[in-house]
Amino acid sequence: MTIATNLPDEAVIRDIRRRLTCPLVLVGMMGVGKSTIGRRLAAVLDMQFVDADDEIVAAANMPISDIFAQYGEAYFRDGERRVIARLLEDQGCNCVIATGGGAFVQDETRALILQRGVAVWLDSDVNTLVERVARNTKRPLLQGGDPREIITRMKAEREPAYAQAPIHVKSSAGPHTQAVAQILKELDKWL
Numbered sequence: 276m277t278i279a280t281n282l283p284d285e286a287v288i289r290d291i292r293r294r295l296t297c298p299l300v301l302v303g304m305m306g307v308g309k310s311t312i313g314r315r316l317a318a319v320l321d322m323q324f325v326d327a328d329d330e331i332v333a334a335a336n337m338p339i340s341d342i343f344a345q346y347g348e349a350y351f352r353d354g355e356r357r358v359i360a361r362l363l364e365d366q367g368c369n370c371v372i373a374t375g376g377g378a379f380v381q382d383e384t385r386a387l388i389l390q391r392g393v394a395v396w397l398d399s400d401v402n403t404l405v406e407r408v409a410r411n412t413k414r415p416l417l418q419g420g421d422p423r424e425i426i427t428r429m430k431a432e433r434e435p436a437y438a439q440a441p442i443h444v445k446s447s448a449g450p451h452t453q454a455v456a457q458i459l460k461e462l463d464k465w466l
Contacts, residue, residue: 308397308446398443398445
């Protein structure tokens with residue numbers, strides 16, 4: 276299969292897994308592919324995958340858009356920090372965690388992730404992000420405005436926080452396997 280040829284060989288993957296002593300935490304803008312890439316990365320590394328947003332929805336017993344609408348962003352961010360802290364504590368080194376786009380921007384949440392995990396910043400250009408999220412009506416931060424303008428502004432505001440992640444990988448419009456291969460390459464160098 277040609278897609279698999281981009282990945283390191285099994286010995287390299289086993290060595291990366293052996294050296295990994297804490298969870299991998301994927302951070303970056305909405306629509307960059309944290310959940311999809313996270314699932315594939317976890318499968319390659321034979322690790323569990325957890326989506327922090329799914330855990331927040333389960334804990335609150337309501338969709339994220341409803342949490343924002345009823346309680347506001349500050350309330351959501353506090354719950355998000357608590358859920359991510361629990362995941363970092365409970366999952367150990369056998370987990371890839373995908374976070375929401377704004378999680379790593381929050382000082383306290385970012386400090387938790389940097390202390391207890393390996394943060395991987397998945398980055399993408401604005402055009403790719405807009406293409407992936409513009410039709411999704413469930414993203415509360417995209418409500419009430421032009422998605423391109425909102426994403427462009429948010430990306431510029433958030434990049435200084437994302438840049439604190441020790442690993443930075445570009446996620447293009449191509450196959451997500453390319454991003455998985457790049458993460459593995461960067462992890463191998465970093466560990």
